Amino acid sequence: MTDRQDHQTFDEIVDAYYQRMFRGALAVTGDKHLAEEIVQETFLSAFRKFDSFSGRSSAFNWLYAIMLNKHRDHCRRIKLLKRLGFVRASVDPEQTITATSSRSSPYAEMAKAEKREFLRKAVYKLPRKLREVVAMHYFDDLSLSEVAKILDCNLETVKSRLFRSRKRLRQTFRRELS
Secondary structure, eight states, rough: OHHHHHHHHHHHHHHHHHHHHHHHHHHHSOOOOOOHHHHHHHHHHHHHHGOOOOOOHHHHHHHHHHHHHHHHHHHHHHHHHHTTTTOOOOOOOGGOOOOOOOSOOOOHHHHHHHHHHHHHHHHTTTTTTHHHHHIIIIIIIOHHHHHHHHHOHHHHHHHHHHHHHHHHHHHHHHHHOO
16 A cells, blocks of 8 residues: 555544544543544544554544553643642633524523533543443444443453442432432
């Protein structure tokens, strides 16, 4: 394949998966601007490594694994900077944009938006490993086996993390409703 064909193929991959990568990054980070940054870093890294992409997994799975690694790198950097005293503010999950429908009453839309926001915040408070599994399975509609491939772990580990995530979310909802 020539360089021009590689660029064309990569452009097609970007067009096909950019929105899904952004939604996945947003679900994992809880921050619109950070999600955009991570997705940009993901595609830049993927472009640099495109010639090594073997096709053993789907392009989406390959990109998603890169995106998760970029997010982990970001978390490690922030943790180090906080330890050194350079970062005081945490991520502001309020920056997330939620879409509303024009068919329902404003009150119903407001209630839906509040529920979505509560759920998003609850998921964002989960530990990183649990949050990643929830985001990939529920927000990105990936099967558990796809999640296991992306995370390079056992299917039973994914199921366990999903079970623990649901349990924690149920506890959070019960506390909020009582």
